[in-house]
Amino acid sequence: MNTLTVGAAQPAALSWQRLRPWLLPAAVLLMLLATPWLPAYPLSLLNRIGLAALATLGLVLLTGVAGMTSFGQAAFIGLGAYAGAWLTVGADLPAWLAPLAGSPWLALPAGLLLTAGVAAALGALTLRLSGHYLPLGTLCWALALFSLFGTLEALGAHTGLANLPAPALGGWALDRPERMAWLIWGALLAAGGLSWQLLDSRTGRALRALNGGQAMAESMGVPVFRMKLAVFILSALLAALSGWLYAFEQRFVSPAPFSLGAGIDLLFMALIGGVGQLWGALAGAAVVTLARDWLQDTLPHLLGQTGNYEAIVFAGLVIVLMVKAPHGLWGWLRHRWPLPARRHGHLPAPQALPARPLPERGRRVLEVRGLTRRFGGLVANQDIDLDLHAGEILAVIGPNGAGKSTLFNQLSCVDTPTAGTVRFLGQDVRGWAPRRLAAAGLSRTFQHVKLLPAMSALDNVALGAHLRGRAGLLRSALHLERSEESSLLAEARHQLERVGLAHLADQPAGSLALGQQRLLEIARALCTDPAVLLLDEPAAGLRHQEKQALAALLADLRTQGMAVLLVEHDMDFVMGLADRVACIVFGRKVADGQPAAVQADPQVQAAYLGAEI
Numbered sequence: 001m002n003t004l005t006v007g008a009a010q011p012a013a014l015s016w017q018r019l020r021p022w023l024l025p026a027a028v029l030l031m032l033l034a035t036p037w038l039p040a041y042p043l044s045l046l047n048r049i050g051l052a053a054l055a056t057l058g059l060v061l062l063t064g065v066a067g068m069t070s071f072g073q074a075a076f077i078g079l080g081a082y083a084g085a086w087l088t089v090g091a092d093l094p095a096w097l098a099p100l101a102g103s104p105w106l107a108l109p110a111g112l113l114l115t116a117g118v119a120a121a122l123g124a125l126t127l128r129l130s131g132h133y134l135p136l137g138t139l140c141w142a143l144a145l146f147s148l149f150g151t152l153e154a155l156g157a158h159t160g161l162a163n164l165p166a167p168a169l170g171g172w173a174l175d176r177p178e179r180m181a182w183l184i185w186g187a188l189l190a191a192g193g194l195s196w197q198l199l200d201s202r203t204g205r206a207l208r209a210l211n212g213g214q215a216m217a218e219s220m221g222v223p224v225f226r227m228k229l230a231v232f233i234l235s236a237l238l239a240a241l242s243g244w245l246y247a248f249e250q251r252f253v254s255p256a257p258f259s260l261g262a263g264i265d266l267l268f269m270a271l272i273g274g275v276g277q278l279w280g281a282l283a284g285a286a287v288v289t290l291a292r293d294w295l296q297d298t299l300p301h302l303l304g305q306t307g308n309y310e311a312i313v314f315a316g317l318v319i320v321l322m323v324k325a326p327h328g329l330w331g332w333l334r335h336r337w338p339l340p341a342r343r344h345g346h347l348p349a350p351q352a353l354p355a356r357p358l359p360e361r362g363r364r365v366l367e368v369r370g371l372t373r374r375f376g377g378l379v380a381n382q383d384i385d386l387d388l389h390a391g392e393i394l395a396v397i398g399p400n401g402a403g404k405s406t407l408f409n410q411l412s413c414v415d416t417p418t419a420g421t422v423r424f425l426g427q428d429v430r431g432w433a434p435r436r437l438a439a440a441g442l443s444r445t446f447q448h449v450k451l452l453p454a455m456s457a458l459d460n461v462a463l464g465a466h467l468r469g470r471a472g473l474l475r476s477a478l479h480l481e482r483s484e485e486s487s488l489l490a491e492a493r494h495q496l497e498r499v500g501l502a503h504l505a506d507q508p509a510g511s512l513a514l515g516q517q518r519l520l521e522i523a524r525a526l527c528t529d530p531a532v533l534l535l536d537e538p539a540a541g542l543r544h545q546e547k548q549a550l551a552a553l554l555a556d557l558r559t560q561g562m563a564v565l566l567v568e569h570d571m572d573f574v575m576g577l578a579d580r581v582a583c584i585v586f587g588r589k590v591a592d593g594q595p596a597a598v599q600a601d602p603q604v605q606a607a608y609l610g611a612e613i
């Protein structure tokens with residue numbers, strides 16, 4: 001089949017790229033083959049690490065990738081463990097659950113379903129919280145679930161549930177730790193592999209975008225709340241799977257391992273491993289489990305007395321690590337020994353994405369009437385009228401604090417006007433979500449660049465094509481959307497070429513100069529296939545040649561019939577490019593017309609007092 005390698009690489013790098021995904025499975029396989037010869041204690045440590053890594057993987061997706069801190073991961077482990085145990089050995093199962101009784105395997109999907117339901121309910125309640133309130137919210141329900149485990153008589157209250165049967169695979173009873181190790185580490189590898197594939201997809205980019213600010217994600221078409229809920233449920237499911245495995249490895253459950261303290265431990269594991277990295281889940285789980293164990297053994301000998309000294313030393317180590325390696329161990333290792341950038345590998349040949357027909361030249365695409373925005377007593381925009389037509393470049397100028405960004409936010413539905421109307425292609429957009437506007441054909445950039453610094457330039461731009469793809473979470477995780485992905489990435493590469501950054505496609509966006517980052521945002525906005533482009537200070541930070549190239553690009557877009565509205569302070573850039581200029585002073589529009597006429601306007605001159613325009 002005709003294939004495309006996105007991010008074409010040197011042959012040597014390519015072979016490393018191909019080899020890389022198989023390194024961990026190969027190491028795990030070797031380790032599992034050695035388990036029959038491992039003594040009981042190291043074996044139990046191995047299983048504990050695998051179980052913790054599985055739950056931490058969920059936390060890495062939730063906290064590191066999507067930017068939501070949760071203290072409740074251990075409670076979800078408990079939910080999976082108790083659901084499995086109760087359905088298998090619970091005394092008073094209701095009649096409708098009786099068909100599931102006694103089978104660990106039937107208890108697994110039932111437990112996952114229950115966890116998904118509970119996570120959906122808790123997520124719907126807590127995920128609308130922002131800032132510190134979200135972690136505090138997770139703390140509340142973590143405590144509530146923990147209390148529930150220790151209170152319900154049906155769950156054995158503080159004594160727990162014992163005598164769980166060993167699950168069997170065919171005739172092979174998983175009744176020994178070395179056999180459970182296959183199940184635990186197999187589940188971890190499968191979950192890690194699927195998560196890896198998920199992040200390398202349209203849905204993965206959208207998940208990462210949650211960490212880049214709600215306004216940016218929504219403006220690129222990402223349904224923020226739905227994505228937050230999806231990753232929250234996914235994270236809870238990984239914890240519940242870990243809980244089910246734990247219950248049937250121990251053949252016993254009691255509340256203690258699912259306490260708030262255990263939830264904090266899991267957060268430490270994610271932080272120590274490297275919260276933004278999938279590998280960090282395993283690194284963190286291994287380091288924390290082994291370090292705690294070693295300290296517990298060693299400190300009493302060193303100090304000559306028993307006590308919880310390991311908790312004190314451990315806390316100190318965590319603090320030192322956070323100061324010295326804020327990106328965790330995995331981040332630290334990658335900094336010391338950088339690996340080639342992760343690429344998308346082989347993809348089918350791309351199909352061109354369908355393009356939106358642009359409105360006929362001269363048609364009014366934006367109609368603003370009486371737009372007013374008050375912040376308490378401050379009037380940031382007052383009674384502004386403005387029109388923008390297809391095939392036109394309109395520049396909005398004005399001194400600092402004049403109200404340009406406020407206007408911009410009203411036009412892109414990031415903010416709602418106090419009074420007045422904004423019509424886009426004839427439709428009143430009041431109350432629209434930014435992503436609805438993006439789907440209708442209006443895209444924007446931001447005054448303060450909003451990129452995902454650790455993600456490659458290509459992936460940042462491809463985020464703009466989110467609404468042009470359809471693959472959901474499951475298809476993305478299974479990589480059943482490769483031809484769509486190939487088309488999205490080809491479109492992103494085309495837009496990168498358009499803004500002159502194709503050679504930086506594989507570089508992390510954060511490593512680019514500010515001017516290049518602005519161009520990257522323009523490429524991302526173009527990837528949405530807009531009819532109207534709103535650019536907030538696009539020339540700021542650009543060098544002379546870059547400005548010239550940007551002006552040529554915008555002129556080209558105008559020729560194609562796109563409408564461009566830009567807010568800009570660089571008057572040479574504006575006067576040489578715009579068809580029309582509107583000037584805002586103290587929230588009011590004081591001039592609107594041909595650049596030369598606006599430049600000569602006495603009110604405009606007065607507003608810029610002394611400044612040459």
Ligand SMILES: Nc1ncnc2c1ncn2[C@@H]1O[C@H](COP(=O)(O)OP(=O)(O)OP(=O)(O)O)[C@@H](O)[C@H]1O
Nearest residue numbers: 375378380398399400401402403404405406407447
């Ligand atoms: N969310 C807000 N709450 C309160 N006041 C705000 C808010 N956003 C903007 N303002 C105020 O509204 C006024 C206009 O701000 P705005 O950022 O729109 O100006 P601007 O023309 O874009 O300025 P600059 O060129 O410096 O970016 C300022 O006085 C600002 O302090």
